[in-house]
Amino acid sequence: xxxxxxxxxxxxxxxxxxxxxxxxxxxxxxxxxxxxxxxxxxxxxxxxxxxxxxxxxxxxxxxxxxxxxxxxxxxxxxxxxxxxxxxxxxxxxxxxxxxxxxxxxxxxxxxxxxxxxxxxxxxxxxxxxxxxxxxxxxxxxxxxxxxxxxxxxxxxxxxxxxxxxxxxxxxxxxxxxxxxxxxxxxxxxxxxxxxxxxxxxxxxxxxxxxxxxxxxxxxxxxxxxxxxxxxxxxxxxxxxxxxxxxxxxxxxxxxxxxxxxxxxxxxxxxxxxxxxxxxxxxxxxxxxxxxxxxxxxxxxxxxxxxxxxxxxxxxxxxxxxxxxxxxxxxxxxxxxxxxxxxxxxxxxxxxxxxxxxxxxxxxxxxxxxxxxxxxxxxxxxxxxxxxxxxxxxxxxxxxxxxxxxxxxxxxxxxxxxxxxxxxxxxxxxxxxxxxxxxxxxxxxxxxxxxxxxxxxxxxxxxxxxxxxxxxxxxxxxxxxxxxxxxxxxxxxxxx
Ligand code: 173
Numbered sequence: 461x462x463x464x465x466x467x468x469x470x471x472x473x474x475x476x477x478x479x480x481x482x483x484x485x486x487x488x489x490x491x492x493x494x495x496x497x498x499x500x501x502x503x504x505x506x507x508x509x510x511x512x513x514x515x516x517x518x519x520x521x522x523x524x525x526x527x528x529x530x531x532x533x534x535x536x537x538x539x540x541x542x543x544x545x546x547x548x549x550x551x552x553x554x555x556x557x558x559x560x561x562x563x564x565x566x567x568x569x570x571x572x573x574x575x576x577x578x579x580x581x582x583x584x585x586x587x588x589x590x591x592x593x594x595x596x597x598x599x600x601x602x603x604x605x606x607x608x609x610x611x612x613x614x615x616x617x618x619x620x621x622x623x624x625x626x627x628x629x630x631x632x633x634x635x636x637x638x639x640x641x642x643x644x645x646x647x648x649x650x651x652x653x654x655x656x657x658x659x660x661x662x663x664x665x666x667x668x669x670x671x672x673x674x675x676x677x678x679x680x681x682x683x684x685x686x687x688x689x690x691x692x693x694x695x696x697x698x699x700x701x702x703x704x705x706x707x708x709x710x711x712x713x714x715x716x717x718x719x720x721x722x723x724x725x726x727x728x729x730x731x732x733x734x735x736x737x738x739x740x741x742x743x744x745x746x747x748x749x750x751x752x753x754x755x756x757x758x759x760x761x762x763x764x765x766x767x768x769x770x771x772x773x774x775x776x777x778x779x780x781x782x783x784x785x786x787x788x789x790x791x792x793x794x795x796x797x798x799x800x801x802x803x804x805x806x807x808x809x810x811x812x813x814x815x816x817x818x819x820x821x822x823x824x825x826x827x828x829x830x831x832x833x834x835x836x837x838x839x840x841x842x843x844x845x846x847x848x849x850x851x852x853x854x855x856x857x858x859x860x861x862x863x864x865x866x867x868x869x870x871x872x873x874x875x876x877x878x879x880x881x882x883x884x885x886x887x888x889x890x891x892x893x894x895x896x897x898x899x900x901x902x903x904x905x906x907x908x909x910x911x912x913x914x915x916x917x918x919x920x921x922x923x924x925x926x927x928x929x930x931x932x933x934x935x936x937x938x939x940x941x942x943x944x945x946x947x948x949x950x951x952x953x954x955x
Pocket of ligand 1: 643672724727760761762764765815818
Protein backbone atom coordinates (compact mmCIF):
# COMPACT_ATOMS: atom_id res chain seq x y z
CA UNK A 461 0.00 0.00 0.00
CA UNK A 462 1.33 3.38 -0.98
CA UNK A 463 0.70 4.99 2.39
CA UNK A 464 0.58 2.17 4.91
CA UNK A 465 3.85 3.48 6.38
CA UNK A 466 2.32 6.80 7.14
CA UNK A 467 0.38 5.35 10.05
CA UNK A 468 3.62 4.76 11.94
CA UNK A 469 4.46 8.48 11.80
CA UNK A 470 2.93 10.89 14.30
CA UNK A 471 -0.04 12.95 13.07
CA UNK A 472 -0.31 10.77 10.01
CA UNK A 473 -3.81 9.40 10.28
CA UNK A 474 -7.40 10.42 9.74
CA UNK A 475 -7.66 11.06 13.49
CA UNK A 476 -4.78 13.53 13.51
CA UNK A 477 -3.40 14.70 10.22
CA UNK A 478 -0.65 17.31 9.99
CA UNK A 479 1.23 18.31 6.86
CA UNK A 480 4.10 20.67 6.07
CA UNK A 481 3.73 23.21 3.30
CA UNK A 482 6.40 25.85 2.70
CA UNK A 483 8.07 24.99 6.00
CA UNK A 484 4.91 25.51 8.03
CA UNK A 485 3.00 22.81 9.82
CA UNK A 486 -0.79 22.67 9.46
CA UNK A 487 -3.38 20.54 11.20
CA UNK A 488 -5.80 19.62 8.45
CA UNK A 489 -7.65 16.81 10.24
CA UNK A 490 -11.00 18.60 10.12
CA UNK A 491 -10.50 19.56 6.50
CA UNK A 492 -9.76 16.08 5.13
CA UNK A 493 -13.25 15.33 3.90
CA UNK A 494 -13.70 18.81 2.41
CA UNK A 495 -10.56 18.66 0.27
CA UNK A 496 -11.81 18.93 -3.35
CA UNK A 497 -9.16 16.43 -4.45
CA UNK A 498 -10.28 13.89 -1.81
CA UNK A 499 -8.73 12.90 1.51
CA UNK A 500 -6.57 10.09 0.14
CA UNK A 501 -4.07 12.34 -1.53
CA UNK A 502 -3.61 14.34 1.69
CA UNK A 503 -3.21 11.19 3.75
CA UNK A 504 -0.40 10.14 1.48
CA UNK A 505 1.58 13.16 2.71
CA UNK A 506 0.28 13.05 6.29
CA UNK A 507 3.04 13.72 8.80
CA UNK A 508 5.39 14.80 5.99
CA UNK A 509 6.38 17.68 3.77
CA UNK A 510 3.69 18.01 1.08
CA UNK A 511 5.10 21.14 -0.60
CA UNK A 512 6.16 19.49 -3.85
CA UNK A 513 2.73 17.94 -4.39
CA UNK A 514 0.87 21.03 -3.15
CA UNK A 515 2.65 23.68 -5.19
CA UNK A 516 1.57 23.06 -8.78
CA UNK A 517 -2.12 22.79 -8.03
CA UNK A 518 -2.78 25.37 -5.32
CA UNK A 519 -2.14 29.10 -5.16
CA UNK A 520 0.71 29.67 -2.65
CA UNK A 521 -1.51 31.22 0.03
CA UNK A 522 -4.47 28.83 -0.33
CA UNK A 523 -3.76 26.79 2.81
CA UNK A 524 -2.53 29.65 4.98
CA UNK A 525 -5.48 31.89 4.20
CA UNK A 526 -8.20 29.22 4.35
CA UNK A 527 -7.26 27.28 7.48
CA UNK A 528 -8.26 28.96 10.75
CA UNK A 529 -5.26 30.35 12.71
CA UNK A 530 -5.55 27.70 15.43
CA UNK A 531 -4.74 25.07 12.80
CA UNK A 532 -1.43 26.74 11.99
CA UNK A 533 0.74 24.64 14.26
CA UNK A 534 4.12 26.32 13.72
CA UNK A 535 7.39 26.23 11.79
CA UNK A 536 8.72 22.82 10.72
CA UNK A 537 11.84 21.55 12.43
CA UNK A 538 14.99 21.46 10.31
CA UNK A 539 15.31 18.24 8.37
CA UNK A 540 11.61 17.77 7.69
CA UNK A 541 11.94 19.34 4.26
CA UNK A 542 11.21 16.15 2.39
CA UNK A 543 10.70 17.95 -0.91
CA UNK A 544 14.28 19.16 -0.86
CA UNK A 545 15.59 15.77 0.24
CA UNK A 546 16.99 12.94 -1.87
CA UNK A 547 15.72 12.74 -5.43
CA UNK A 548 12.95 10.32 -6.23
CA UNK A 549 13.31 7.91 -9.16
CA UNK A 550 10.85 10.08 -11.08
CA UNK A 551 12.92 13.22 -10.51
CA UNK A 552 16.11 11.42 -11.58
CA UNK A 553 14.40 10.19 -14.74
CA UNK A 554 13.16 13.70 -15.48
CA UNK A 555 16.65 15.15 -15.14
CA UNK A 556 17.98 12.62 -17.61
CA UNK A 557 15.22 13.50 -20.05
CA UNK A 558 15.78 17.23 -19.60
CA UNK A 559 19.50 16.77 -20.26
CA UNK A 560 18.73 15.02 -23.53
CA UNK A 561 16.45 17.74 -24.95
CA UNK A 562 17.50 19.05 -28.35
CA UNK A 563 19.18 22.47 -28.20
CA UNK A 564 16.62 25.24 -28.42
CA UNK A 565 17.90 26.52 -31.76
CA UNK A 566 17.00 23.16 -33.29
CA UNK A 567 13.34 23.76 -32.42
CA UNK A 568 11.81 25.01 -35.65
CA UNK A 569 8.10 25.26 -34.97
CA UNK A 570 5.54 25.04 -32.18
CA UNK A 571 4.84 21.37 -32.85
CA UNK A 572 8.44 20.63 -31.85
CA UNK A 573 7.77 22.03 -28.37
CA UNK A 574 4.84 19.67 -27.99
CA UNK A 575 7.02 16.68 -28.88
CA UNK A 576 9.71 17.70 -26.37
CA UNK A 577 7.13 18.49 -23.67
CA UNK A 578 5.56 15.10 -24.14
CA UNK A 579 8.95 13.44 -23.63
CA UNK A 580 10.07 15.42 -20.59
CA UNK A 581 6.86 16.11 -18.65
CA UNK A 582 5.88 13.88 -15.74
CA UNK A 583 3.04 11.59 -16.86
CA UNK A 584 0.51 13.38 -14.71
CA UNK A 585 1.36 16.79 -16.14
CA UNK A 586 1.29 15.54 -19.73
CA UNK A 587 -2.06 13.86 -19.10
CA UNK A 588 -3.56 17.01 -17.61
CA UNK A 589 -2.25 19.42 -20.26
CA UNK A 590 -2.82 17.31 -23.34
CA UNK A 591 -6.12 15.75 -22.41
CA UNK A 592 -9.38 16.75 -24.03
CA UNK A 593 -12.89 15.54 -23.51
CA UNK A 594 -14.41 12.17 -24.41
CA UNK A 595 -13.08 10.86 -27.73
CA UNK A 596 -10.89 13.94 -28.26
CA UNK A 597 -12.56 14.72 -31.56
CA UNK A 598 -12.93 18.46 -30.92
CA UNK A 599 -9.25 18.94 -30.09
CA UNK A 600 -8.19 17.23 -33.32
CA UNK A 601 -10.80 19.09 -35.31
CA UNK A 602 -9.31 22.38 -34.06
CA UNK A 603 -6.13 21.58 -36.01
CA UNK A 604 -7.93 19.98 -38.93
CA UNK A 605 -10.16 23.04 -39.52
CA UNK A 606 -7.13 25.21 -40.30
CA UNK A 607 -6.11 22.73 -42.97
CA UNK A 608 -9.44 23.26 -44.76
CA UNK A 609 -8.76 26.95 -45.39
CA UNK A 610 -6.54 27.82 -48.34
CA UNK A 611 -4.70 31.01 -49.21
CA UNK A 612 -5.28 33.13 -52.31
CA UNK A 613 -2.07 35.21 -52.30
CA UNK A 614 -1.55 38.47 -54.22
CA UNK A 615 1.60 39.41 -56.14
CA UNK A 616 3.76 42.41 -57.09
CA UNK A 617 2.89 44.51 -54.06
CA UNK A 618 6.34 45.63 -52.82
CA UNK A 619 6.59 43.76 -49.57
CA UNK A 620 10.09 44.98 -48.68
CA UNK A 621 8.86 46.02 -45.30
CA UNK A 622 6.06 44.17 -43.55
CA UNK A 623 4.47 44.83 -40.16
CA UNK A 624 2.40 42.37 -38.15
CA UNK A 625 1.94 44.42 -34.98
CA UNK A 626 -1.55 45.34 -33.82
CA UNK A 627 -3.63 46.50 -30.88
CA UNK A 628 -5.78 44.12 -28.85
CA UNK A 629 -8.57 45.77 -26.84
CA UNK A 630 -6.66 49.03 -27.10
CA UNK A 631 -3.35 47.50 -25.94
CA UNK A 632 -0.28 47.34 -28.19
CA UNK A 633 0.86 43.88 -29.16
CA UNK A 634 3.84 42.93 -31.31
CA UNK A 635 1.84 39.98 -32.70
CA UNK A 636 -1.88 39.46 -33.41
CA UNK A 637 -1.67 36.76 -30.73
CA UNK A 638 -2.28 36.81 -26.98
CA UNK A 639 -1.27 34.11 -24.52
CA UNK A 640 -4.47 32.32 -23.60
CA UNK A 641 -5.09 31.13 -20.05
CA UNK A 642 -4.07 27.59 -19.16
CA UNK A 643 -4.22 26.35 -15.57
CA UNK A 644 -1.56 24.83 -13.28
CA UNK A 645 1.64 26.05 -14.90
CA UNK A 646 3.88 24.58 -12.21
CA UNK A 647 2.99 21.09 -13.31
CA UNK A 648 5.11 21.89 -16.35
CA UNK A 649 7.91 24.04 -14.91
CA UNK A 650 8.88 25.26 -11.44
CA UNK A 651 8.39 28.92 -12.45
CA UNK A 652 4.93 28.17 -13.85
CA UNK A 653 3.13 31.13 -15.40
CA UNK A 654 6.01 33.52 -14.65
CA UNK A 655 7.77 32.06 -17.69
CA UNK A 656 4.99 33.57 -19.77
CA UNK A 657 4.92 36.91 -17.96
CA UNK A 658 8.65 37.46 -18.42
CA UNK A 659 8.72 36.35 -22.06
CA UNK A 660 5.62 38.45 -22.85
CA UNK A 661 7.34 41.51 -21.35
CA UNK A 662 10.46 41.00 -23.45
CA UNK A 663 8.58 40.51 -26.69
CA UNK A 664 5.63 42.87 -26.30
CA UNK A 665 2.75 40.43 -26.22
CA UNK A 666 -0.16 40.13 -23.80
CA UNK A 667 -0.66 37.35 -21.25
CA UNK A 668 -4.11 36.34 -19.99
CA UNK A 669 -3.73 35.36 -16.33
CA UNK A 670 -5.70 32.18 -15.48
CA UNK A 671 -7.90 32.05 -12.37
CA UNK A 672 -6.34 28.67 -11.68
CA UNK A 673 -2.72 29.61 -12.17
CA UNK A 674 -0.16 27.84 -9.97
CA UNK A 675 1.42 31.21 -9.18
CA UNK A 676 -0.74 33.66 -7.30
CA UNK A 677 -2.32 36.55 -9.18
CA UNK A 678 -0.10 39.04 -7.36
CA UNK A 679 3.09 37.07 -8.03
CA UNK A 680 2.31 37.27 -11.73
CA UNK A 681 1.45 40.97 -11.70
CA UNK A 682 4.56 41.69 -9.60
CA UNK A 683 6.70 39.89 -12.20
CA UNK A 684 5.35 42.09 -15.01
CA UNK A 685 7.24 45.18 -16.19
CA UNK A 686 5.73 48.62 -15.49
CA UNK A 687 3.02 49.24 -18.07
CA UNK A 688 3.02 45.64 -19.35
CA UNK A 689 -0.58 44.89 -20.36
CA UNK A 690 -2.21 41.82 -18.80
CA UNK A 691 -5.67 40.32 -19.21
CA UNK A 692 -7.51 38.16 -16.67
CA UNK A 693 -9.43 34.94 -17.28
CA UNK A 694 -12.22 34.46 -14.77
CA UNK A 695 -13.94 31.38 -13.44
CA UNK A 696 -16.96 32.72 -11.57
CA UNK A 697 -17.16 31.57 -7.97
CA UNK A 698 -20.39 30.33 -6.39
CA UNK A 699 -19.67 33.00 -3.79
CA UNK A 700 -20.02 36.20 -5.81
CA UNK A 701 -18.29 38.24 -3.11
CA UNK A 702 -15.11 36.22 -3.77
CA UNK A 703 -15.41 36.99 -7.49
CA UNK A 704 -16.13 40.66 -6.88
CA UNK A 705 -13.06 41.03 -4.67
CA UNK A 706 -10.89 39.19 -7.19
CA UNK A 707 -12.08 41.24 -10.19
CA UNK A 708 -11.79 44.57 -8.39
CA UNK A 709 -8.36 43.68 -7.09
CA UNK A 710 -7.29 42.82 -10.65
CA UNK A 711 -8.59 46.12 -11.97
CA UNK A 712 -6.81 48.03 -9.22
CA UNK A 713 -3.59 46.26 -10.14
CA UNK A 714 -3.94 47.44 -13.73
CA UNK A 715 -5.36 44.42 -15.58
CA UNK A 716 -6.71 45.64 -18.90
CA UNK A 717 -9.55 43.23 -19.73
CA UNK A 718 -11.72 40.57 -18.13
CA UNK A 719 -12.32 37.33 -20.04
CA UNK A 720 -15.19 35.47 -18.35
CA UNK A 721 -15.16 31.75 -19.16
CA UNK A 722 -18.72 30.78 -20.12
CA UNK A 723 -18.27 27.28 -21.51
CA UNK A 724 -17.48 25.39 -18.30
CA UNK A 725 -20.51 25.12 -15.97
CA UNK A 726 -19.18 21.60 -15.47
CA UNK A 727 -15.77 20.37 -16.50
CA UNK A 728 -15.53 17.99 -19.44
CA UNK A 729 -14.47 14.40 -18.83
CA UNK A 730 -10.80 14.38 -19.77
CA UNK A 731 -10.10 10.70 -19.67
CA UNK A 732 -6.30 10.84 -19.89
CA UNK A 733 -6.33 13.05 -16.82
CA UNK A 734 -8.89 10.83 -15.07
CA UNK A 735 -6.88 7.71 -15.82
CA UNK A 736 -3.86 9.25 -14.10
CA UNK A 737 -5.90 9.37 -10.94
CA UNK A 738 -6.22 5.59 -11.11
CA UNK A 739 -2.47 5.28 -11.60
CA UNK A 740 -1.93 7.69 -8.75
CA UNK A 741 -4.09 5.60 -6.45
CA UNK A 742 -1.87 2.59 -6.98
CA UNK A 743 -3.27 1.06 -10.15
CA UNK A 744 -6.32 -0.93 -11.07
CA UNK A 745 -5.06 -3.99 -9.23
CA UNK A 746 -6.24 -2.45 -5.99
CA UNK A 747 -9.86 -2.18 -7.10
CA UNK A 748 -11.88 -4.85 -5.33
CA UNK A 749 -15.13 -6.26 -6.55
CA UNK A 750 -18.07 -4.42 -5.10
CA UNK A 751 -16.11 -1.16 -4.93
CA UNK A 752 -17.67 0.25 -8.06
CA UNK A 753 -19.06 3.21 -6.15
CA UNK A 754 -15.63 4.41 -4.98
CA UNK A 755 -15.10 7.94 -6.24
CA UNK A 756 -11.92 7.55 -8.23
CA UNK A 757 -12.81 9.39 -11.39
CA UNK A 758 -11.81 12.96 -10.75
CA UNK A 759 -8.56 13.85 -12.47
CA UNK A 760 -6.79 17.06 -11.48
CA UNK A 761 -9.09 19.53 -13.23
CA UNK A 762 -12.34 18.14 -11.87
CA UNK A 763 -10.90 17.89 -8.39
CA UNK A 764 -10.17 21.61 -8.20
CA UNK A 765 -13.12 23.03 -10.10
CA UNK A 766 -15.95 22.62 -7.62
CA UNK A 767 -16.01 26.35 -6.84
CA UNK A 768 -17.16 27.21 -10.38
CA UNK A 769 -20.77 28.41 -10.44
CA UNK A 770 -22.96 26.45 -12.88
CA UNK A 771 -25.82 28.92 -12.35
CA UNK A 772 -23.98 31.66 -14.27
CA UNK A 773 -26.39 33.22 -16.78
CA UNK A 774 -27.04 36.22 -19.01
CA UNK A 775 -28.72 37.84 -16.01
CA UNK A 776 -25.29 38.16 -14.37
CA UNK A 777 -23.78 40.34 -17.09
CA UNK A 778 -25.16 43.66 -15.73
CA UNK A 779 -23.70 42.72 -12.34
CA UNK A 780 -20.25 42.24 -13.88
CA UNK A 781 -20.67 45.58 -15.62
CA UNK A 782 -21.52 47.16 -12.25
CA UNK A 783 -18.38 45.86 -10.51
CA UNK A 784 -15.74 46.72 -13.10
CA UNK A 785 -14.83 49.19 -15.82
CA UNK A 786 -12.58 46.71 -17.58
CA UNK A 787 -13.72 45.57 -21.02
CA UNK A 788 -15.70 42.35 -20.56
CA UNK A 789 -15.18 39.50 -23.02
CA UNK A 790 -17.15 36.24 -22.98
CA UNK A 791 -14.77 33.32 -23.55
CA UNK A 792 -16.26 30.20 -25.03
CA UNK A 793 -18.98 31.36 -27.44
CA UNK A 794 -19.94 28.85 -30.14
CA UNK A 795 -23.18 29.99 -31.75
CA UNK A 796 -24.42 32.96 -33.76
CA UNK A 797 -27.37 33.40 -31.41
CA UNK A 798 -25.08 33.73 -28.40
CA UNK A 799 -22.74 36.05 -30.30
CA UNK A 800 -25.66 38.37 -31.00
CA UNK A 801 -26.86 38.13 -27.40
CA UNK A 802 -23.36 39.12 -26.29
CA UNK A 803 -23.40 42.12 -28.63
CA UNK A 804 -26.80 43.13 -27.27
CA UNK A 805 -25.62 42.62 -23.69
CA UNK A 806 -23.05 45.36 -24.37
CA UNK A 807 -19.97 43.31 -23.61
CA UNK A 808 -16.86 44.28 -25.51
CA UNK A 809 -16.20 41.03 -27.26
CA UNK A 810 -16.28 37.25 -27.46
CA UNK A 811 -13.81 34.41 -27.82
CA UNK A 812 -14.95 31.71 -30.20
CA UNK A 813 -13.57 28.63 -28.54
CA UNK A 814 -14.28 25.05 -27.64
CA UNK A 815 -11.87 25.33 -24.71
CA UNK A 816 -9.07 23.53 -26.53
CA UNK A 817 -11.42 20.59 -27.09
CA UNK A 818 -11.65 20.06 -23.32
CA UNK A 819 -15.35 20.76 -22.80
CA UNK A 820 -18.14 19.60 -25.11
CA UNK A 821 -16.61 17.05 -27.46
CA UNK A 822 -17.73 17.31 -31.10
CA UNK A 823 -18.29 21.02 -30.73
CA UNK A 824 -17.09 22.80 -33.83
CA UNK A 825 -13.81 24.68 -33.94
CA UNK A 826 -13.67 28.41 -33.29
CA UNK A 827 -12.42 28.85 -36.86
CA UNK A 828 -15.45 27.21 -38.39
CA UNK A 829 -17.83 29.13 -36.14
CA UNK A 830 -16.05 32.37 -37.00
CA UNK A 831 -17.41 32.36 -40.54
CA UNK A 832 -21.04 32.02 -39.47
CA UNK A 833 -20.73 34.34 -36.49
CA UNK A 834 -19.08 37.15 -38.44
CA UNK A 835 -21.84 36.84 -41.05
CA UNK A 836 -24.46 37.09 -38.29
CA UNK A 837 -22.77 40.08 -36.63
CA UNK A 838 -22.59 41.89 -39.97
CA UNK A 839 -26.38 41.92 -40.04
CA UNK A 840 -26.45 43.76 -36.69
CA UNK A 841 -24.37 46.85 -37.26
CA UNK A 842 -21.03 48.15 -38.48
CA UNK A 843 -18.30 45.66 -39.31
CA UNK A 844 -15.59 45.58 -38.18
CA UNK A 845 -17.15 46.92 -35.02
CA UNK A 846 -14.63 49.01 -33.04
CA UNK A 847 -16.58 48.33 -29.84
CA UNK A 848 -16.92 44.57 -30.23
CA UNK A 849 -13.95 42.27 -30.82
CA UNK A 850 -14.14 38.68 -31.97
CA UNK A 851 -11.24 36.48 -30.88
CA UNK A 852 -10.69 32.82 -31.49
CA UNK A 853 -8.52 30.13 -29.95
CA UNK A 854 -7.92 26.39 -30.27
CA UNK A 855 -5.32 24.53 -32.30
CA UNK A 856 -3.26 27.56 -33.33
CA UNK A 857 0.36 26.57 -33.95
CA UNK A 858 1.44 28.64 -36.95
CA UNK A 859 1.35 32.27 -38.04
CA UNK A 860 -0.47 31.00 -41.12
CA UNK A 861 -3.27 29.74 -38.83
CA UNK A 862 -3.52 33.21 -37.31
CA UNK A 863 -3.61 34.90 -40.71
CA UNK A 864 -6.45 32.62 -41.81
CA UNK A 865 -8.41 33.61 -38.71
CA UNK A 866 -7.74 37.32 -39.26
CA UNK A 867 -8.80 37.01 -42.89
CA UNK A 868 -12.09 35.54 -41.76
CA UNK A 869 -12.75 38.39 -39.32
CA UNK A 870 -10.98 37.63 -36.02
CA UNK A 871 -9.39 40.60 -34.21
CA UNK A 872 -6.63 38.46 -32.70
CA UNK A 873 -6.01 34.86 -31.77
CA UNK A 874 -5.30 33.11 -28.45
CA UNK A 875 -2.54 30.52 -28.11
CA UNK A 876 -2.70 28.37 -24.98
CA UNK A 877 -1.07 24.97 -25.24
CA UNK A 878 1.49 26.22 -27.79
CA UNK A 879 3.13 28.43 -25.14
CA UNK A 880 2.41 26.00 -22.31
CA UNK A 881 4.40 23.29 -24.07
CA UNK A 882 7.17 25.79 -24.86
CA UNK A 883 7.78 26.59 -21.19
CA UNK A 884 7.20 23.01 -20.06
CA UNK A 885 10.03 22.01 -22.36
CA UNK A 886 12.44 24.96 -22.01
CA UNK A 887 11.12 27.49 -19.46
CA UNK A 888 11.08 31.18 -20.34
CA UNK A 889 13.63 30.67 -23.13
CA UNK A 890 11.19 28.28 -24.79
CA UNK A 891 8.40 30.86 -24.78
CA UNK A 892 10.76 33.45 -26.21
CA UNK A 893 11.82 31.05 -28.94
CA UNK A 894 8.15 30.28 -29.71
CA UNK A 895 7.44 34.00 -30.10
CA UNK A 896 10.49 34.42 -32.34
CA UNK A 897 9.42 31.48 -34.50
CA UNK A 898 5.94 32.96 -34.89
CA UNK A 899 7.45 36.35 -35.71
CA UNK A 900 9.57 34.78 -38.49
CA UNK A 901 6.53 32.94 -39.79
CA UNK A 902 4.51 36.19 -39.88
CA UNK A 903 7.23 37.94 -41.82
CA UNK A 904 7.42 35.20 -44.44
CA UNK A 905 3.68 34.61 -44.71
CA UNK A 906 2.83 38.30 -45.06
CA UNK A 907 5.37 38.69 -47.87
CA UNK A 908 4.14 35.60 -49.64
CA UNK A 909 0.54 36.69 -49.28
CA UNK A 910 1.31 40.14 -50.67
CA UNK A 911 0.23 41.94 -47.49
CA UNK A 912 2.31 44.74 -45.96
CA UNK A 913 0.27 45.05 -42.79
CA UNK A 914 -2.49 43.08 -41.11
CA UNK A 915 -5.07 45.51 -42.51
CA UNK A 916 -4.21 44.19 -45.98
CA UNK A 917 -5.47 40.75 -44.93
CA UNK A 918 -9.08 40.26 -45.94
CA UNK A 919 -11.54 37.54 -46.77
CA UNK A 920 -10.48 37.80 -50.44
CA UNK A 921 -7.15 36.22 -49.45
CA UNK A 922 -8.59 32.91 -48.33
CA UNK A 923 -10.76 30.18 -49.74
CA UNK A 924 -12.83 28.85 -46.85
CA UNK A 925 -15.36 27.09 -49.06
CA UNK A 926 -14.29 23.69 -47.71
CA UNK A 927 -14.37 24.72 -44.06
CA UNK A 928 -17.77 23.19 -43.37
CA UNK A 929 -16.86 19.91 -45.06
CA UNK A 930 -16.10 17.38 -42.34
CA UNK A 931 -16.56 14.11 -44.18
CA UNK A 932 -13.50 11.96 -44.48
CA UNK A 933 -11.16 14.49 -42.93
CA UNK A 934 -11.21 13.41 -39.29
CA UNK A 935 -7.75 12.12 -38.43
CA UNK A 936 -7.13 8.69 -36.94
CA UNK A 937 -8.73 8.22 -33.53
CA UNK A 938 -5.59 7.77 -31.46
CA UNK A 939 -7.27 8.04 -28.10
CA UNK A 940 -9.70 5.24 -28.79
CA UNK A 941 -6.91 2.97 -30.03
CA UNK A 942 -4.79 3.80 -27.00
CA UNK A 943 -7.67 3.12 -24.62
CA UNK A 944 -8.31 -0.27 -26.18
CA UNK A 945 -4.66 -1.14 -25.96
CA UNK A 946 -4.30 -0.09 -22.31
CA UNK A 947 -7.26 -2.16 -21.21
CA UNK A 948 -6.38 -5.22 -23.24
CA UNK A 949 -2.91 -5.15 -21.68
CA UNK A 950 -4.29 -4.70 -18.18
CA UNK A 951 -6.71 -7.57 -18.65
CA UNK A 952 -4.07 -9.83 -20.15
CA UNK A 953 -1.78 -9.21 -17.16
CA UNK A 954 -4.61 -10.07 -14.81
CA UNK A 955 -5.52 -13.30 -16.58
O1 173 B 1 -9.35 23.34 -19.16
C1 173 B 1 -9.12 23.25 -17.96
O2 173 B 1 -8.44 22.35 -17.50
C2 173 B 1 -9.70 24.23 -17.09
O3 173 B 1 -10.17 25.19 -17.60
C3 173 B 1 -9.77 24.04 -15.65
C4 173 B 1 -10.95 24.29 -14.98
C5 173 B 1 -11.03 24.08 -13.63
C6 173 B 1 -9.95 23.62 -12.94
C7 173 B 1 -8.76 23.39 -13.59
C8 173 B 1 -8.67 23.61 -14.95
